[in-house]
Amino acid sequence: MSVQRTWLSIVAVIAFVPFAWAQRDTSYDFSVVSQVRIDLRDLGYPPIDLIPSDESEIRALAVAPDGRVYGATSGGRSHLFLLDPRHGYIQPLGTLADAKVVHHSLVVSKSGEVYIGTALAVDNNAQGYEQYAGGHLLKYNPGEGSALNGIRIDKPCPVVDLGIPSKGQAIYALTIDRSRDVIYGLTYPDGEFFSYQIQSGAMKVHGRVATKIMPGEKFENEKAIGRALAVDQEGNVFTSGEGGRFYRFNVKTQQLERLEIEVPAVPGREVYNRVDAWTTDGEGNLHGGTSDGYLFRLNPAKLAVVNLGKPISQYRIRGLVLAHNGKLYGIGGDGDEMARLFSYDPASGSYELLGMIDVNRRPYYSWHGYVFDAMEVGLDGTVYMGQAERKSKLYLYYPQ
Amino acid sequence: MILALEVRAAGPLGSTIQVDYRVFPDLAMMDGNWAALFAASDGKVYAGLAYHGGDGHLVYYDSKTDSMHDVGNLTALCGESLLRRGPQSKIHAKFGEGKDGRIYFGTHAGNWWDYARLGTKEGYPGAHWMAYDPKSSRVEDFGLACPNEGVNTGAYDPAWNRIYGLTHPRGHFVYFDVAKRVAVDKGRINNFESICRTLGIDKAGNVFGSFGMGQIFKYDPRTDQITELPLRLPIRPKGISIGRDYDKSETAWRVVVWDDETQKFYGVEESATTLFSFDPGGIPNGEVRRLGQLCVPGFEERRDVPYATLSLTLGNDRKLYYAAAGREFDYSGSAEPATSHLMSYDLKTGKIEDHGEMLLPDGRRVLGTNAATTRSDGTIYFVGAIEVRPIAGKPVEAAGRIGNVHYRLALIIFRPGA
Numbered sequence: 001m002s003v004q005r006t007w008l009s010i011v012a013v014i015a016f017v018p019f020a021w022a023q024r025d026t027s028y029d030f031s032v033v034s035q036v037r038i039d040l041r042d043l044g045y046p047p048i049d050l051i052p053s054d055e056s057e058i059r060a061l062a063v064a065p066d067g068r069v070y071g072a073t074s075g076g077r078s079h080l081f082l083l084d085p086r087h088g089y090i091q092p093l094g095t096l097a098d099a100k101v102v103h104h105s106l107v108v109s110k111s112g113e114v115y116i117g118t119a120l121a122v123d124n125n126a127q128g129y130e131q132y133a134g135g136h137l138l139k140y141n142p143g144e145g146s147a148l149n150g151i152r153i154d155k156p157c158p159v160v161d162l163g164i165p166s167k168g169q170a171i172y173a174l175t176i177d178r179s180r181d182v183i184y185g186l187t188y189p190d191g192e193f194f195s196y197q198i199q200s201g202a203m204k205v206h207g208r209v210a211t212k213i214m215p216g217e218k219f220e221n222e223k224a225i226g227r228a229l230a231v232d233q234e235g236n237v238f239t240s241g242e243g244g245r246f247y248r249f250n251v252k253t254q255q256l257e258r259l260e261i262e263v264p265a266v267p268g269r270e271v272y273n274r275v276d277a278w279t280t281d282g283e284g285n286l287h288g289g290t291s292d293g294y295l296f297r298l299n300p301a302k303l304a305v306v307n308l309g310k311p312i313s314q315y316r317i318r319g320l321v322l323a324h325n326g327k328l329y330g331i332g333g334d335g336d337e338m339a340r341l342f343s344y345d346p347a348s349g350s351y352e353l354l355g356m357i358d359v360n361r362r363p364y365y366s367w368h369g370y371v372f373d374a375m376e377v378g379l380d381g382t383v384y385m386g387q388a389e390r391k392s393k394l395y396l397y398y399p400q
Numbered sequence: 401m402i403l404a405l406e407v408r409a410a411g412p413l414g415s416t417i418q419v420d421y422r423v424f425p426d427l428a429m430m431d432g433n434w435a436a437l438f439a440a441s442d443g444k445v446y447a448g449l450a451y452h453g454g455d456g457h458l459v460y461y462d463s464k465t466d467s468m469h470d471v472g473n474l475t476a477l478c479g480e481s482l483l484r485r486g487p488q489s490k491i492h493a494k495f496g497e498g499k500d501g502r503i504y505f506g507t508h509a510g511n512w513w514d515y516a517r518l519g520t521k522e523g524y525p526g527a528h529w530m531a532y533d534p535k536s537s538r539v540e541d542f543g544l545a546c547p548n549e550g551v552n553t554g555a556y557d558p559a560w561n562r563i564y565g566l567t568h569p570r571g572h573f574v575y576f577d578v579a580k581r582v583a584v585d586k587g588r589i590n591n592f593e594s595i596c597r598t599l600g601i602d603k604a605g606n607v608f609g610s611f612g613m614g615q616i617f618k619y620d621p622r623t624d625q626i627t628e629l630p631l632r633l634p635i636r637p638k639g640i641s642i643g644r645d646y647d648k649s650e651t652a653w654r655v656v657v658w659d660d661e662t663q664k665f666y667g668v669e670e671s672a673t674t675l676f677s678f679d680p681g682g683i684p685n686g687e688v689r690r691l692g693q694l695c696v697p698g699f700e701e702r703r704d705v706p707y708a709t710l711s712l713t714l715g716n717d718r719k720l721y722y723a724a725a726g727r728e729f730d731y732s733g734s735a736e737p738a739t740s741h742l743m744s745y746d747l748k749t750g751k752i753e754d755h756g757e758m759l760l761p762d763g764r765r766v767l768g769t770n771a772a773t774t775r776s777d778g779t780i781y782f783v784g785a786i787e788v789r790p791i792a793g794k795p796v797e798a799a800g801r802i803g804n805v806h807y808r809l810a811l812i813i814f815r816p817g818a
Contacts (some may be wrong), residue, residue, distance in 0.1 A: 047615065053628065054587060314519070336547050337519035356515065363650075367591050370570055390572075390587025 033355050040359045040393040044092045049151045051079045051092050058386025059373040060106035067379035070114050072102035080157045094157030104228050107176035114140040117171025125221040126189035134164035135171040165194040175229035184237045191225035193256050207256035209241025230278035230286045232300035244270030264294040264307035277320040289317020311342040311351045319375025323399040329383050331372045339372045415756030417742050420813035428797035428808050432731040433783040435710045437771035438495035447783050448491025452510035456489045477539045478528045486524030496556020502531040504563045506551030519548045527551040529576040555599040560621050564599050564607050571595045594649030600656040600665045602680050610653040634690040636671040654708040673708040692752050694722045696741045711769040716778035720745040723782050729768035732800035739765040782812040
């Protein structure tokens with residue numbers, strides 16, 4: 001072995017060389033989603049004024065009557081944030097006291113007040129709930145908050161604590177009947193259904209949608225509680241519960257009812273099946289996505305269910321919205337899978353599979369989301385998708 | 401036109417350096433190696449050989465007997481040969497040696513199929529944490545590190561007895577606590593195309609990696625928390641990357657090595673092969689300094705500066721040795737062949753030296769490398785692609801081609817001062 005002689009030199013190098021060769025052609029820059037129809041927003045103003053990693057899972061989104069989009073995060077702490085479409089950036093509004101998770105529990109009243117349901121953890125075999133005091137229903141008044149306080153990362157969000165709906169229970173899902181000023185909710189881990197009257201402040205538990213642990217291994221300790229709630233035009237509230245059945249809160253009788261109709265499931269898997277997401281159409285129907293990955297339409301007046309099939313091979317439909325083009329958009333995929341976007345056209349009964357949720361703005365930024373747990377449509381038709389990973393972004397999709 | 405001046409010690413045009421080598425017998429089909437090379441205290445040099453579409457192998461070179469040994473097929477060692485799913489095609493991360501003398505590592509997948517099979521029944525089942533015991537010649541499988549994902553980047557800390565990793569494609573920070581037999585997933589760090597390829601561990605057991613636009617994160621095993629440090633690597637601004645694969649982000653460090661003497665990391669970032677030091681104890685959150693560039697001289701400001709390799713190691717002579725690619729190199733993914741240069745940076749003088757093109761004793765070229773390690777006696781090892789010249793009438797023993805040139809993997813040996 002020998003080293004040939006070296007010499008000291010001053011190397012003058014040229015900053016620009018007018019040629020370069022691409023190693024691979026543009027087909028190598030693989031992207032399933034059309035990159036002019038999708039974008040994302042950081043949760044704040046990077047790199048400093050940003051909702052931190054480990055506190056940024058978006059598991060709840062809501063659109064206010066004035067078009068502002070609110071989101072709540074989960075992780076080490078929960079934060080409330082705001083996206084005003086006029087600005088387009090995200091403004092963190094502060095941390096939510098004692099909250100680690102806000103799961104599908106964010107609603108906005110007709111007057112613009114934001115209601116938040118907090119949790120310790122969800123879908124975790126109820127670990128940690130032995131000592132848990134209970135999730136709180138919080139109220140954020142934007143008139144008193146966002147304009148005055150600016151970006152808040154490590155400061156608490158100014159909220160009013162409306163109390164704990166059920167002792168020892170977290171809030172698992174919320175929905176609102178804006179016309180009647182009533183908020184409805186489900187709790188975790190026991191699946192209690194409750195209501196909150198905005199005007200009077202009255203809070204009441206009406207019953208449970210699940211009482212038994214789902215069949216499973218010894219380490220499993222989950223009840224089949226619907227992960228979302230929907231209100232029909234009459235003010236009745238729908239979710240799913242034990243045995244894969246639909247449950248209805250009858251607004252006239254103020255009773256929680258176990259219905260005879262079942263959530264579409266793979267036969268034999270009914271006991272594991274639940275509704276993950278809901279949306280409504282302009283004709284009074286409710287549309288839902290199930291944990292088995294089926295899309296369905298429920299006529300709440302006739303209590304008739306139509307199974308619209310399974311758009312993707314994966315489990316779970318974790319987000320569902322009706323876009324302004326008349327199509328339903330949904331996100332499917334469980335936590336260890338890859339989230340995929342699809343649309344369903346009720347007019348033609350056809351699906352369009354839009355693929356993985358990946359934003360590629362190289363060289364500026366690029367980010368591929370694998371887990372999503374919230375979806376809303378803005379007043380201008382933009383579809384918002386909340387990524388639910390340790391380091392998450394808010395995705396924007398622009399339907400054609 | 402902008403002129404930049406940098407004092408360097410460069411070999412004359414056409415200078416070469418002769419290196420020794422050993423091939424991996426009966427494993428000529430192995431087509432790549434990234435990071436997985438480690439000189440253990442007993443003189444054995446371990447390597448993970450990748451085989452896209454098939455089973456990777458763990459091998460070691462016994463420097464005392466000058467013999468190469470195949471420990472085995474990784475898919476079989478993981479007990480997954482009957483699964484008929486995505487195979488264990490690689491060890492894609494650094495090995496480490498425990499106080500018990502075992503060699504710790506994690507496995508990785510080969511093909512990702514544009515991620516179409518991620519989480520599917522035919523897809524990759526996920527990486528395994530493992531240990532090879534040279535006393536018993538047995539491999540222990542600690543089980544799944546991360547469902548459906550591979551350990552893309554890794555490091556082992558003997559003090560805390562933990563194997564750390566970053567997963568691909570989701571970019572999670574994971575670890576396995578060997579004593580407690582607990583696997584932990586701390587969640588996502590980065591995007592798939594910009595996952596840094598080396599985790600650095602300091603003397604206190606803190607684990608460092610890069611993320612985002614050249615930022616650095618720190619994992620503290622005492623608190624089990626990850627923090628993002630207000631530091632920036634000396635990466636070149638984006639927009640100069642024509643010629644680079646699209647999934648090579650140019651925002652991360654490629655490789656870092658820890659120096660006990662200075663208590664600093666020395667590393668190479670991926671955009672322009674910029675050498676830097678990272679002092680994790682610097683005030684207040686550490687300090688990063690640019691030291692120069694280790695690319696082949698002449699490439700410094702060019703748009704087609706080759707993507708940095710993982711072939712950085714600290715020699716016993718206080719020099720950092722780096723095998724620089726002669727052009728964009730990724731084994732059979734390379735467009736054309738070029739010869740690697742051996743570069744060094746003297747920590748005592750700050751002098752960068754180009755030792756010239758790396759050639760085998762018979763004149764064949766080293767076409768690229770992606771791993772380096774230093775044995776206790778000062779011998780430097782690389783694993784990379786060497787040129788294979790077909791012999792008429794004999795089958796070509798090669799993994800594939802780079803351009804029109806056949807290549808196979810070899811352990812490349814350089815003895816400083818010899």
